[in-house]
Amino acid sequence: MQLAKYPINSMRAFPTAFPVEVEAKAMRKWLAELTNVSLPASRVDNLAVSLSAVRKVYVTGAGEFEALRGIDLQIERGVFAAVVGKSGSGKSTLINMITGIDRPTSGEVWVAGTPVHALTENQIAVWRGRTVGVVFQFFQLLPTLTALENVMLPMDFCDMFAPSERAERALSLLELVDIKDQADKLPANLSGGQQQRVAIARSLANDPPLLVADEPTGNLDNKTALSIIELFVRLAQAGKTIIMVTHDQELVMRAGRKITVAEGLIVPEEGERR
Numbered sequence: 001m002q003l004a005k006y007p008i009n010s011m012r013a014f015p016t017a018f019p020v021e022v023e024a025k026a027m028r029k030w031l032a033e034l035t036n037v038s039l040p041a042s043r044v045d046n047l048a049v050s051l052s053a054v055r056k057v058y059v060t061g062a063g064e065f066e067a068l069r070g071i072d073l074q075i076e077r078g079v080f081a082a083v084v085g086k087s088g089s090g091k092s093t094l095i096n097m098i099t100g101i102d103r104p105t106s107g108e109v110w111v112a113g114t115p116v117h118a119l120t121e122n123q124i125a126v127w128r129g130r131t132v133g134v135v136f137q138f139f140q141l142l143p144t145l146t147a148l149e150n151v152m153l154p155m156d157f158c159d160m161f162a163p164s165e166r167a168e169r170a171l172s173l174l175e176l177v178d179i180k181d182q183a184d185k186l187p188a189n190l191s192g193g194q195q196q197r198v199a200i201a202r203s204l205a206n207d208p209p210l211l212v213a214d215e216p217t218g219n220l221d222n223k224t225a226l227s228i229i230e231l232f233v234r235l236a237q238a239g240k241t242i243i244m245v246t247h248d249q250e251l252v253m254r255a256g257r258k259i260t261v262a263e264g265l266i267v268p269e270e271g272e273r274r
């Protein structure tokens, strides 16, 4: 790993791998631990995602709240799925189950044959870094790293690709999202749409089969949102499985499948029996 060059404090914000609560001092120890983590063998599974009886109960001062109330959901590989539903219906909670950012209270979450619900925190960090690209509404780039360094970070973190190849690979990913000319800029000097392109390039760094995005166009103007949508459509055509929470009708229309969440449950699609 080539982590020494990264400012360790700012790495706390790195969304696809680091639990926020890990303190800087504990982080180096934790990173060293991760190099020894092994993942369980995955089962043969044609599905990208398979959830069964997933419940998520949040415990707050006001009592318990059941945000997911028994989700059964199967998503085939190569599908571009849009997740829709009212605010508070449980969309983010649902996709946080799929990325392993949060854990179910009960039920099973399988992603490409890996039992995510059964992994330890360290296994989840390593598994996610290799398998899932995550894109957020507010980009969540590391502010002290250039666009290029942000895209290289997952490769360094997961020790994927030869160290000598990483910069070139990051540059080609920036080219893929039409932003190669901004490679040396810090996030603060990029527009929202440009930052989201960098975040998408970062999500592709380790060539994950699955991309998960939570309202990736939610913080962009219409025209910029459209260009980001085009980018996801291109990635879907290239064979990625994409699961995206969105309120954007344009995006829903372009998706191959619409998954509607209401009050912690999936609403059956038309013509589908429960």
Ligand SMILES: Nc1ncnc2c1ncn2[C@@H]1O[C@H](COP(=O)(O)OP(=O)(O)OP(=O)(O)O)[C@@H](O)[C@H]1O
Residues within 6 Å of the ligand: 058, 059, 060, 065, 067, 085, 086, 087, 088, 089, 090, 091, 092, 093, 094
């Ligand atoms: N950490 C938490 N603690 C307690 N309750 C939570 C927590 N996170 C979410 N909730 C509750 O769970 C429900 C579902 O939240 P979630 O964030 O999944 O909704 P959402 O569909 O993504 O909404 P939005 O469209 O506004 O992003 C909401 O009622 C929310 O208040």
Ligand SMILES: [Mg+2]
Residues within 6 Å of the ligand: 091, 092, 093, 214
């Ligand atoms: Mg949400």
